[in-house]
Amino acid sequence: METPAPTRALSQFVLKLHSRCDLACDHCYVYEHADTSWKARVRATPDEVVERVAARIAEHAAAHRLPGVQVVFHGGEPLLAGPARMRRAAAALRGALDGVCALELGIQTNAVLLDERFCDVFDEFGISVGVSLDGGRAENDRHRRFADGRGSYDRVVASIGLLREPRYRHLFGGLLCTIDVENDPPAVYEALMALEPPRIDFLLPHATHDVPPPRPGGARAPYAQWLLAVHERWTAEGRPVPVRVFDSVRRMLRGGSSLVESIGTDPVDLVVIETDGSFEQADSLKTAYDGAPATGMDVFAHSLDEVAAHPGIEARRQGKEGLCDECRRCPVVDVCGGGLYAHRYRTGSGFANPSAYCGDLMELILGIREAEETERENPVSTASGQQPQHPLTEDQIDQLAAGHGDAATVAALAAEQLEITRGLLTAVWERAPRDGRTAAVWRVLAEVDEAAPQALDAVLAHPYARTWARHCLETGGDGGADVTGLAEFAAAAVVRAAGRYEATVRVPVHDGAVRLPGLGRVLVGAPDGEDAEVTATADGFSVSAAGGTVRIDVHGPGDARWHPVRRVGPAGWSVALEDTDRYRDAHQWPPVPRQDEAEVKAWHEDLVAAWDFLGRELPRYAPGLAAGLGTVTPLVPPGDGSDVSGAARQAFGAVGIARPASPDTLALLVAHEFQHVKLGAVLDLADLYDPQDTRLFHAPWRPDPRPLEGLLQGTYAHVAVAEYWRAQARRDVPGAAAPFARWTRETAEAVDRLAGSGSLTPLGERFADGMARTVAPWLSELNGV
Ligand code: SF4
Numbered sequence: 001m002e003t004p005a006p007t008r009a010l011s012q013f014v015l016k017l018h019s020r021c022d023l024a025c026d027h028c029y030v031y032e033h034a035d036t037s038w039k040a041r042v043r044a045t046p047d048e049v050v051e052r053v054a055a056r057i058a059e060h061a062a063a064h065r066l067p068g069v070q071v072v073f074h075g076g077e078p079l080l081a082g083p084a085r086m087r088r089a090a091a092a093l094r095g096a097l098d099g100v101c102a103l104e105l106g107i108q109t110n111a112v113l114l115d116e117r118f119c120d121v122f123d124e125f126g127i128s129v130g131v132s133l134d135g136g137r138a139e140n141d142r143h144r145r146f147a148d149g150r151g152s153y154d155r156v157v158a159s160i161g162l163l164r165e166p167r168y169r170h171l172f173g174g175l176l177c178t179i180d181v182e183n184d185p186p187a188v189y190e191a192l193m194a195l196e197p198p199r200i201d202f203l204l205p206h207a208t209h210d211v212p213p214p215r216p217g218g219a220r221a222p223y224a225q226w227l228l229a230v231h232e233r234w235t236a237e238g239r240p241v242p243v244r245v246f247d248s249v250r251r252m253l254r255g256g257s258s259l260v261e262s263i264g265t266d267p268v269d270l271v272v273i274e275t276d277g278s279f280e281q282a283d284s285l286k287t288a289y290d291g292a293p294a295t296g297m298d299v300f301a302h303s304l305d306e307v308a309a310h311p312g313i314e315a316r317r318q319g320k321e322g323l324c325d326e327c328r329r330c331p332v333v334d335v336c337g338g339g340l341y342a343h344r345y346r347t348g349s350g351f352a353n354p355s356a357y358c359g360d361l362m363e364l365i366l367g368i369r370e371a372e373e374t375e376r377e378n379p380v381s382t383a384s385g386q387q388p389q390h391p392l393t394e395d396q397i398d399q400l401a402a403g404h405g406d407a408a409t410v411a412a413l414a415a416e417q418l419e420i421t422r423g424l425l426t427a428v429w430e431r432a433p434r435d436g437r438t439a440a441v442w443r444v445l446a447e448v449d450e451a452a453p454q455a456l457d458a459v460l461a462h463p464y465a466r467t468w469a470r471h472c473l474e475t476g477g478d479g480g481a482d483v484t485g486l487a488e489f490a491a492a493a494v495v496r497a498a499g500r501y502e503a504t505v506r507v508p509v510h511d512g513a514v515r516l517p518g519l520g521r522v523l524v525g526a527p528d529g530e531d532a533e534v535t536a537t538a539d540g541f542s543v544s545a546a547g548g549t550v551r552i553d554v555h556g557p558g559d560a561r562w563h564p565v566r567r568v569g570p571a572g573w574s575v576a577l578e579d580t581d582r583y584r585d586a587h588q589w590p591p592v593p594r595q596d597e598a599e600v601k602a603w604h605e606d607l608v609a610a611w612d613f614l615g616r617e618l619p620r621y622a623p624g625l626a627a628g629l630g631t632v633t634p635l636v637p638p639g640d641g642s643d644v645s646g647a648a649r650q651a652f653g654a655v656g657i658a659r660p661a662s663p664d665t666l667a668l669l670v671a672h673e674f675q676h677v678k679l680g681a682v683l684d685l686a687d688l689y690d691p692q693d694t695r696l697f698h699a700p701w702r703p704d705p706r707p708l709e710g711l712l713q714g715t716y717a718h719v720a721v722a723e724y725w726r727a728q729a730r731r732d733v734p735g736a737a738a739p740f741a742r743w744t745r746e747t748a749e750a751v752d753r754l755a756g757s758g759s760l761t762p763l764g765e766r767f768a769d770g771m772a773r774t775v776a777p778w779l780s781e782l783n784g785v
C-alpha cells in the first residue's frame with residue numbers, strides 16, 4: 001500500500017501575547033518597517049483568544065495526526081503580558097494538546113522584564129527561552145535601546161544570568177542576534193559565546209529590493225563576509241554550539257533539511273496569531289508593505305485548514321517550483337531556496353525575484369562549502385590546530401547521553417553516517433576490477449554526484465548500502481566480492497536524478513531481478529549474471545534485458561514485475577517497508593520474503609498507531625526517530641508468540657522487527673532498537689570505552705556475561721524501555737507497574753556497573769552520567785520520594 005499524499009498541515013505557531021514593546025530598537029520590523037497594523041491591535045492577548053487558539057491547534061493536530069507541534073510566544077514583547085497571563089496561556093495550550101500530540105513551547109523575548117516569576121512559569125510548563133541580543137554592550141546598544149536612548153545590554157545580560165543559574169539553565173534556549181555589518185564579527189561571536197548559550201541564531205536584518213539592506217562603502221556581499229568571519233572562528237573552535245544558519249547550510253549541502261525559514265526549499269508550515277486572534281503570515285512580511293502578512297482570517301471564524309489553504313501561505317510551500325526563473329536556474333538553489341520569502345519583495349513583481357541578499361547568500365553558501373571541503377581534505381588544519389574529538393556539539397552529546405537526541409542531533413549522526421558510506425563506496429571501487437565496465441559505472445556515480453548530489457546521497461543513505469559495502473570489503477580479494485552493487489547503486493542514483501542527469505547503466509541480473517537499492521527490484525526474466533540496462537524516463541524508468549523491456553511508470557498502474565519498496569506509516573513519518581533488498585538480512589533474525597498487500601496494510605495501520613503513541617507518550621524520543629528512522633525491515637516471527645527485533649551497526653536508519661501483536665508493543669520495539677542505532681552511530685564517531693578491555697560483565701537482564709560494549713548497548717536501550725513502561729504505568733495500563741519497576745532498577749544497576757568498570761573514556765563517563773540522571777527521578781518515584 002502506498003502512503004496517502006501528504007496533507008498540508010501547519011505545525012509551527014507564533015502566538016503574540018502582547019502587541020507593544022518596552023524597547024524601541026531602530027531595526028525593529030514590527031514598529032519601524034512598512035506594516036503599521038500593530039497600531040490597531042489590542043495590547044495583551046485576551047484569554048478567550050488563547051483558548052480558541054489552543055482548541056484550533058488541537059483540532060488541526062488531531063485531524064492531521066501530527067506527532068507534535070511547536071508554539072512560540074512572541075510580541076512585540078511577550079513578557080509585557082505578565083506572568084499570570086503567560087501561565088494561563090501555557091496551561092490552555094498544554095491542556096488542549098494533552099493526549100493529542102507533543103507540544104514544544106518556546107518564547108522569544110528581549111528579556112528586559114525577565115525575572116523569577118516568569119522563570120517559574122517557564123519551568124512549570126517546559127517553555128524554552130530564546131533571548132534577542134546583538135553582541136557585547138557596544139554592538140547591542142547600537143540598536144537595541146529604550147525609548148529614552150538608554151542601551152538595554154546590562155539589563156538583558158542580568159536576565160541571561162538568571163537563565164544561566166542551575167535551577168533555570170535547562171530553560172535557556174539560545175541567543176538570537178540581528179547582524180549589523182558595522183559590528184566586528186569575531187567580537188560579536190565571542191560576546192555571545194561568553195554567555196554560554198546552548199544555541200546561537202544570526203538573523204539578516206529584514207530588507208527588500210525596495211528598501212535594500214545597508215551595504216556600507218558599497219561592499220558587494222558584506223553579510224556573507226561577516227557571517228563567514230564568524231563561521232571561521234566557530235569552525236576553528238570545534239563548533240562549540242549549534243549555529244542554526246551554519247548548521248542549515250551544512251545540512252543542505254549534504255542533502256538534508258534546513259533548520260531555519262530563511263534558507264532552503266523546504267515548505268514553510270508556520271502561521272502567526274496576533275493579539276486579537278487574526279491569523280497572519282510570517283512576521284518578516286511586515287517589511288514588504290503595509291498589510292502584507294494579513295490573511296483576513298481569525299481564530300474565531302476560521303480553521304487552520306482554511307488558513308493553510310490561503311494563497312500567501314500556500315505560496316511558501318511550493319519549494320523550488322515557487323521560485324522565480326533566476327533562482328530556479330541558480331547553481332546553489334537547492335541550498336539557498338531563494339532566501340527568506342519577504343526578502344524577495346519588489347514593488348511591481350511582488351515576490352517573484354531573487355532575494356535582496358542574493359549575492360550574500362551565494363557567497364555564504366559557496367564559502368561554507370569550500371571550508372567543508374578543505375576540512376575534509378585536511379582535517380587538522382583548522383586555525384587553532386585543534387579538532388573536536390567528534391563532530392557533535394556539547395548540547396547534542398548531552399541530549400544523546402540522556403538517552404534521547406532531538407531531530408537536529410540525529411540528523412547530525414545521519415550526516416556522519418553518510419560520509420562513512422561514501423568512504424566505503426570509494427573503498428569498494430578501489431578494490432573492484434580495473435576494467436572498462438567498472439570505469440563506466442564509476443563515471444556515472446561521479447557525474448550524478450556533480451549534477452544531482454542529493455540523488456546520490458539519497459541512494460547512499462539507504463541503510464543497506466553500508467551493509468553491502470562492508471560485505472564487499474570483507475569478501476574482496478578472493479573474487480567473491482559482490483561489486484555488482486556499484487552498478488546497482490549507480491542505476492538507483494540515475495533513477496532518482498531523473499530530469500537532472502541522464503545515463504544508461506548496465507546492471508548484472510541477480511536472482512532473476514535487477515536491484516535498485518532503496519527503490520525496489522524489477523523481475524526481468526533473464527539468467528543471473530546477464531546484463532540489464534537501466535534508463536530513467538520522463539515518468540519513471542525502464543529496464544531492458546534479454547527477456548524484453550520493463551517500463552515502470554512510477555505514477556501509473558503497477559506492473560507485477562516491479563516490486564517497489566512500499567512506504568507505510570503516517571504522513572510526515574512514513575518509513576520504507578524493506579522487503580526487497582538482498583542485504584537486508586542484517587538484524588540477527590531472518591527477514592521475511594515479499595509481503596502481500598494485506599500484510600503491508602497491517603504494517604501501515606500498526607505504524608500509524610505506534611507513531612501516535614510515540615508522539616504522545618515518548619515525546620523526547622519522537623523527533624529523533626522521525627529524523628533518523630527511515631526503514632523497517634519485517635522479520636520472520638519466531639512462532640512461539642515472542643517478540644523479535646534487531647538493529648545493526650552497519651545499517652543506520654533501519655530496524656528489523658517481526659510485526660508484534662499490538663501497536664504499543666511495536667512502539668516499544670521501535671524505540672528500543674533505535675537506541676542501538678543511535679549509539680552505534682555515536683560509537684562510529686568516538687570511543688566511549690577502552691576497546692582493550694576484554695573483560696565480560698553481567699547485565700542484570702541476561703544470564704550470560706557480555707563484553708563492555710554489549711553492556712553499554714543494552715543499558716542505553718533499556719533507558720528507553722524503562723521510559724516506555726513508565727509511560728504505560730502513568731496511563732494505568734494493567735500490568736505496567738511491574739516492568740516499569742524492573743527495567744528502571746535494572747537499568748540503574750547496569751549504569752552503575754558501567755560507571756564502575758574503570759574502562760569508560762571521559763565521553764563514556766558522560767554517557768553514564770546522562771543515563772543515571774535520566775533514570776534517577778524514576779527511582780525516586782518507585783521509592784515514593
Ligand atoms: S525588542 Fe524586538 S519587538 Fe521590541 S523593539 Fe526591539 S526588535 Fe522590536
Ligand code: SF4
Nearest residue numbers: 327330336338355358
Ligand atoms: S543565490 Fe540568489 S539566485 Fe540563487 S537561489 Fe539564492 S536568491 Fe536565488
